[in-house]
Amino acid sequence: MPGRLQHKVAIVTGAASGIGLESSLLFASEGANVVLADINLSAAEGVAKQITEKYRQGAIAVRCDVSKESEVKELVERAVKEFGRLDVMFNNAGIMHPADDNALNTEERIWDLTMNINLKGVWFGCKYAILAMRKNPEDAAKNLHVGGSIINTASFVALVGAATPQLAYTASKGAVLAMTRELAMVHAREGIRINSLCPGPLKTPLLMDFLNTEEKRERRMVHLPMGRFGEAIEQAKGALFLASDDSSYVTGTDFKVDGGLSACYVTPL
Numbered sequence: 001m002p003g004r005l006q007h008k009v010a011i012v013t014g015a016a017s018g019i020g021l022e023s024s025l026l027f028a029s030e031g032a033n034v035v036l037a038d039i040n041l042s043a044a045e046g047v048a049k050q051i052t053e054k055y056r057q058g059a060i061a062v063r064c065d066v067s068k069e070s071e072v073k074e075l076v077e078r079a080v081k082e083f084g085r086l087d088v089m090f091n092n093a094g095i096m097h098p099a100d101d102n103a104l105n106t107e108e109r110i111w112d113l114t115m116n117i118n119l120k121g122v123w124f125g126c127k128y129a130i131l132a133m134r135k136n137p138e139d140a141a142k143n144l145h146v147g148g149s150i151i152n153t154a155s156f157v158a159l160v161g162a163a164t165p166q167l168a169y170t171a172s173k174g175a176v177l178a179m180t181r182e183l184a185m186v187h188a189r190e191g192i193r194i195n196s197l198c199p200g201p202l203k204t205p206l207l208m209d210f211l212n213t214e215e216k217r218e219r220r221m222v223h224l225p226m227g228r229f230g231e232a233i234e235q236a237k238g239a240l241f242l243a244s245d246d247s248s249y250v251t252g253t254d255f256k257v258d259g260g261l262s263a264c265y266v267t268p269l
């Protein structure tokens with residue numbers, strides 16, 4: 001059985017940890033050559049090594065700060081130079097800063113840092129991916145075409161307000177949703193599909209470093225219909241669907257993998 005990303009080339013940002021790490025492994029297991037981008041180069045290199053050894057797929061790690069346009073441009077150019085094309089761009093890197101708070105307490109520098117990574121980084125990723133995907137060589141025998149799939153990681157907090165504020169983070173993710181929809185419309189006729197992934201709260205370092213007491217974790221648990229936090233691999237499976245041709249008629253969506261969180265009104269027992 002050919003993999004769902006056979007012959008395709010994918011860039012994953014934030015590939016050294018959490019969703020990005022699991023997605024890189026899953027994409028490779030489905031036949032993709034993967035470019036792993038992160039500010040943590042040594043950890044990304046470790047994942048790339050795992051991919052080449054376990055799945056015998058092409059995998060390279062690139063140090064890239066997604067908030068720097070020149071670095072994102074170089075990242076995409078490197079992927080095309082190494083593997084000849086770009087079919088999937090997973091703009092996944094993001095931060096949730098511990099000093100991100102409500103409207104009164106959030107410092108401007110925290111706001112700017114968050115926006116630069118979570119929103120501007122996604123814009124840069126889209127910009128250079130679109131330019132590369134327009135030039136993709138056709139190879140009908142390998143089911144490779146002009147265009148591609150871009151996935152932008154947003155969050156459930158882009159859809160519902162959180163009573164424990166992280167204003168810059170929430171605003172950045174809401175903007176990712178709005179930007180993604182518009183980009184999807186603008187580039188639909190070029191064969192470029194662009195979707196947002198909206199994860200629920202997960203057991204990854206990003207959230208667990210923040211929810212560092214049982215009390216903090218329990219405060220969230222009441223809102224989770226399934227009674228548990230999500231796993232990064234469950235997001236990776238959603239991202240794989242959006243990356244592959246299985247979702248060939250899906251663009252402009254807010255794709256929720258949130259365990260029902262944003263759909264439910266739940267009260268404690």
Ligand code: NAD
Pocket residue numbers: 013014015016017018019020037038039040064065066067092093094095096117153154155156198199200201202203204205206207232
């Ligand atoms: P994580 O902290 O486990 O991994 C994030 C990765 O991004 C790290 O490897 C980090 O080094 C990298 N990174 C940080 N800043 C970067 C930059 N400027 N340039 C390149 N790489 C950078 O986080 P995760 O839980 O896997 O989160 C991934 C995405 O999912 C983020 O966009 C996050 O906002 C979103 N998300 C997470 C949750 C959750 O509960 N964990 C929920 C909703 C959305």
